[in-house]
Amino acid sequence: MATQIGTMLAAASTQTVPVVRGIRDDQLGHPTPCDDFQVRDLFNHLYQIVITFQELAARKQPDFATTPDELSGDWRTRFAEQAGRLVEAWSDPDALEGVSPAMGMPQEAVGQLILLDLTVHGWDLARATGQRYTPDQAAVRLLTRLAEQMGPQAREMGVFGAPVEVAETAGAFERLLALTGRKATL
Numbered sequence: 001m002a003t004q005i006g007t008m009l010a011a012a013s014t015q016t017v018p019v020v021r022g023i024r025d026d027q028l029g030h031p032t033p034c035d036d037f038q039v040r041d042l043f044n045h046l047y048q049i050v051i052t053f054q055e056l057a058a059r060k061q062p063d064f065a066t067t068p069d070e071l072s073g074d075w076r077t078r079f080a081e082q083a084g085r086l087v088e089a090w091s092d093p094d095a096l097e098g099v100s101p102a103m104g105m106p107q108e109a110v111g112q113l114i115l116l117d118l119t120v121h122g123w124d125l126a127r128a129t130g131q132r133y134t135p136d137q138a139a140v141r142l143l144t145r146l147a148e149q150m151g152p153q154a155r156e157m158g159v160f161g162a163p164v165e166v167a168e169t170a171g172a173f174e175r176l177l178a179l180t181g182r183k184a185t186l
Contacts, residue, residue: 005111006091011136012115013083016046016122021076022131028071032128033182034121035161039128043079044070046121050082053114057089061102086114109146116143120180123173140172147179155181 002010020043028040037045047070055062070078089095096108103110119135120143126133147160154160161181166174174184 002091003093003096003111005096005108005115006087008115008136008139008142009087009090009111009118012118012122012139013087015133015135016118016125017080017083019122019126019129019131019133020079023076023125023129027129030128033124037124039125040069040071042121042124042128043075044068046117046125047075047079047082049114049117050079050086053110053117054082054086054089056100056102056110056114057086057092057095057107059098059101059107083118086118090114112142112146115139116146119143120177120182123177124182135173137172140176144172144176144179147176151179 023039023043028038028043030039031037032039032042034042044067048067052062052064090111096111098107099105100107100110119139123133123135125131147154151160151163155162160179164178164181164183166178166184170178170184177184
């Protein structure tokens, strides 16, 4: 039986995998909403954290120090396969039990972090390459609470940018993006 995080990761993967498949080679040098990241850099980062968080689901100690260049061969298909493995890893109820030995936080919170990355970076890549991204609304509600709670620490660590003001009429996803320092509209 899938966990709530596993179900939400499956929904995020359903949105993010087609975005990755839709990245054209001539777009790899395009800027993204993440400062200092071009599409190629952000893809490599996202690919690496998809692998890393599979290891974290199994309570292994991943290598956080490197971000290899994964843009060789059929990198789009490899990403889809790894995203599927990520969903499978976090769908196991045992993955959510206890405290992460590598991160020192509850495993459930670790699962929420990869959901945040897969969702927001999926949108970042879509935005940078002119594609659509529609997140799971249940995930957006969960991730907004997470971003509100961890925002100050994430900004201090350089993970989030400064929060962006949004209109009162902004939707839930636009508000989540603003909490992470992104403007949903230009």
